[in-house]
Amino acid sequence: MWQSIKHTAVLALLCFGLNSPSWATDSYDLVLNGGRVIDPETGLDAVRHIGVRDGKIVSMSETALRGKRVLDVSGLIVSPGFIDLHAHGQTILANRVQAYDGVTTALELESGVFPIDAYYQRRAAEGSPLNYGASVNWLSARIAALLDLTPTGDADWFTQALTRDGWQDSIATPEQLDTIEQLVADGLNQGGLGVGFLTGYAPGSGHKEYYRINQLAAARGVPTFTHARFLSMAEPQSSFEAIQEIISVAASTGVHAHIVHLNSISLKDIELIRPMILNARDNGAKLSTEAYPYGAGATSIGAAMFRGEGWRERIGAITANNFAVDGRRLDEAEFARLQKEAPATDIIIHFLDASKPDERALIDQAILMPEGIIASDGGDWTLANEPVAATAWPLPEQAWSHPRSAGTYARFIRNYVTERQALNLTDAIAKVSYLPAKLLQESVPQMRHKGRLQVGADADIVVFSLPEFADAATFATPAQLSKGLKHSIINGQLLIADGVLNTSIMPGQAVRNSGTR
Template sequence: MFHFMSHLLKLTTLLLALAFMPLAHAKTTETVYDIVLTGGRVIDPETGLDAIRNVGMQGNTIAVITAEAITAKRIIDVRGLVVSPGFIDMHAHGQSILSGRVQAFDGVTTALELESGTYPVADFYATRTAEGRPINYGASVNWLGTRLAAVLDMEPKGNADWFAAAMNRQGWQNSIATPDQLAEIEARVAEGLDEGGLGVGFLTGYAPGSGYKEYYAVSKLAAARKAPTFTHARYLSMAEPESSFEAMQEIVAVAASTGVQAHIVHMNSISLKDIRLIGEMIRGAQERGAKISTEAYPYGAGATSIGAAMFRGEGWRERIGGITAESFVVDGQRLNEETFTRLQNEAPSTGIIIHFLDTEKPEDQALLDYSMLFPDGVIASDGGDWTIAGEPIADDVWPLPEEAWSHPRSAGTYMRFISQYARERGLISLPEAIRRVSYGPASILESYVPQMRRKGRLQEGADADIVVFDFDEIRDAATFEQPAQLSQGVKYLLVNGQPLIDNGELNESLLPGQPVRNNPIKATRY
C-alpha cells in the first residue's frame, strides 16, 4: 500500500508539472523588448536577407529579427520603409557634434577620421568622450602629425592649433627624415596605435617630398601590427613624372611587398582623368592577392586647403588638367587670379572647393561612375566641419544655419549615392548600395578593429545602429551654392539603440555615440 501511494504521489506531481508547463514556458520566453521596428523591408548585406521582418532591440543590441509578432515598450510601425544597417563613413573630417547631427540625416551612424587621422590619439578620444557625440566616432594615427612633431621638433598639443601652425610652415613637405627622425616617427605611430588608433592615416599628398622609404617603413610597421593604412596618394597629376598613376603605383607596391591592408582614399578625385588606367592597375593587384580597398564620393569636386603642396610649384595647373583660379570656390564664391594668389600667400589654410570633373559632360560623369561602382569599393564622404565666414560654428547651434558653408558632401553623400545610383539610374541594386555604405566599410576594418564585427549588419547580436528611410523619398538637398541643406527621407536613425532621429526629427537631448577604437589606452608621452 505504501509503495502504491508513493507511486501515485509521484504520478500526480508529474501530471501537475505537465499541466502547468505551457504557462511556465510562455511566461519565461515572452520578452518585452525596448524598441521594436515592425513591418519594414529589412536588408542585411552580409547574409543577403531582404524581407519583411520585425526587429527587436534590447539596450544597444539587436536582440531578434523575426517574421513573428513581438512586443516592446515602444513599437514603431515602419511598414513601407527600408530598415538598413547604419551607414559607416570611413572618411569624415567633421568630428564635431554639429557635423555628426548633419550626417545623421544622411543615414550615418558611425563617422571615422581615417585619411588624416589624429595626433595625439588619446587626446582625440578623451575630448570627444567627455563632450559626447551624436554618432559613433574614431580615428587613425595621423602620420603627418607624427612627422611634423619629429621633423620640426614640435611637441603636439591636445588641440588642432599646433597642427595648423606646423602645416603653415614651409620646408618639411619636401624633406627626407634622418634616421633618428624616422625612428621617432615610427615610435609615435606605434604609440598612437597603442592608444586605440584604427590604423595609420597617410597624407602623403601634403608632403610629397617626404621620401618613399619613410612611407614603406611606416607601412611595414603597420603590417607587423596587422593595422590598415589609409592613403591620400602622393601626387595629383596626369603628367609624368610624379603622376597620380605613379603615386597609386607606390601604394600598390607597398601593399604587395609588406602585406599591409592598404585603403586608397577618394579614388575618384586623386585619379583625375586617368581613373580607368589606375583602376586597371589596382584591380590587377587585388586579383593577385594584394590587400587593397578603395573609396569614392559622388561629386566631381573635392575640398582641401588653398595652400596645399599640390597647388604649388612650376606647371602645377597643367599637370592637374588646365585648372584655373575659377576652378576654386571659397564660401560659395569662385576665385579670380588676384584673390587666389593673395589667399595662398596670406591664408594658406583657407578651405576651398576645387572642381576636377564637369559631371554635366557625359564623359566626365562616366569617369565618376567608374570609381563609384569599382568592384568591392565603398562610399566615403570626405566631408568636413561647418563654418561661417571661415570661422567654425559652435557645437550647440541647431538647426544648421542657412549661411553655413562646407562641401555638399558633408551633408549629402549617402542619400545622393543611393538615390542616384540605385533608384534614379538603376546602375546598382538597393542591397548592393547598402553593402557599399555599411557592411563594406565594416569588413575592411573588422580584422583589426573587433568592434566593427558588430556594425554594418542587421543581425541578432549586432549593434543597434540602424537607419530607416523611405526609398522613394530619399535625396540629397545640399548643393555647391547652398550646402547647408539636410538630406531628406530618413525617418528614424538609432545609434546604440537610441532614436537620435525620431519620426524625421532630431532629438537634441541625445548624444548616444560611442568611441570606436582598436584597444584600451596604453598612454605614454614624449
C-alpha cells in the same frame, strides 16, 4: 472539470502567443515592426520585425513583436547604419548633420589625429551623437619630428603646423625617422584605428619613410589610409605613379592599404588606375578603395598640389575659376592673394563636371569599383569664415562646407539606386555599411558587430523612405539636410525619431583598435 478548464486555458494561451517573443511587452527596449530589412552580409532582403535590447539586436522575427517602444516601419527600408571612414567633421554639429544622411559611425581615417588619447578623451568629454574613432596622423608625427615640436590635443595645432615650412619636401634623417616611427607606434598603442597618410601634402617626403611606416602597420595588423602622393595626369610624379606606390607597399609588406577618394585623386586617368588596382588585388595585394559621388574636392588653397611649376597643366589645365570659396568662384587675382596671405583658406576645387556624360562616367568608375566603399571626405561647418559652434542646432542656413558634408550617402543612393538603377539596393547598402566594417574588423573587433542587421549585431540602424531619400545640399546652398530619413538608432537609442533629432542624448561610443591600453 479542472482538467477541462486547464486544457482550455493552455489552448487559449498558445493561441494568444505565450510562446512567441511578442508576448512580453517589456522584453524589448525598442521594436521596429514591418520594415523591408536589408542585411548586406547575408543578402537578406525581406520584411522582418526587429527587437532591440541593451543596445543590441536580439530578435529578427517573421512575426510582429511588442516592446517598450514600437515603431511601425512598414513600407520603409531598414538598413544597417552607414559607416563613414573619411569624416573630417569630428564635432557634435557635423555628426548631427551626417545623421540625417544615414551615418551612425563617423571615423577620421585619412588624416587621422594626434595624439590619439587626447582625441578620444575630448570626444568622450563632449559626448557624441555618432560612434567615433580615428587613425594615427602620420603627418603630425612627421612635422613633430622634423621641426622638433610637441603635438598637443588642441584641434588647431595641426592646422597651424601645416602653415610652417621645412617638412613638406625634406627627407627624414635616420634619427628623425626613428622618432616618427615611435610616435606612430605610440598612437597605435593608444587605440588608433590604423595609420593615416597625407602624402599628398608632403610629396617630397621619403619613399623609404612611407614604406617603413607601412611595415609597422603590417606588423601591428592595422590598415593604412593614403591620400596619394601626387595629383597629376602628366609624368613624372603622376597620380598613376602615386597609386603604384600604394600598391607596392601593399604587395611588399602585406599591409591592408586603403586608397582614399579614388575619384578625385585619379583625375581623368581612372581608366588606367582602376584595372591596375583590380589586377593587383587579384594577385594577392590587400587593397581597398573609396569614392564620393561628386566631381569636386575640398582642401586648403595653399596645399602643395597647387604649387610649383606647371601644376595647373598637370591636373587638367584648370584656372582660378575652378576654385571656390564660400560658394564664390575665384578670379586669378584673388587666388594669388589667398595663396600668399591665407594659405589655410578652405576651398572647393571642381575637377570633373558630373553633368557631362563623359565626365560622369569617370566618376562612375570609381563609385562602382568592385567592393569599393563610399566615404564622404566631409568636414566641419563655417559661417563668415569662422567655425560654427559645435553645439549649434539647427544648422545655420548660411553655413558653408562642401555639400558632401551633408549629402554624400543620400546622393549616392538616389543617383545610383533610385534614379539610374546602376546598383541594386543590397549592393549599395553594402558599400556604405558592411564593407567599411569588414575592412576594419580584423584589427577592431567592435566592427564585427556593425554594418549588419543580425541577432547579436549592434543596434546601429537607419530607417528611410527609398523614394524620398535624397540629398538637398548643393555647392550654392550646402547647409541643407538630406531628406527621407525617418529614424536613426545609435547603440539602441533613437537619435532621430520621425525625422526629429533628439539633442538631449549623446549615444555615440568610441571605436578603438584592440591594442588599446
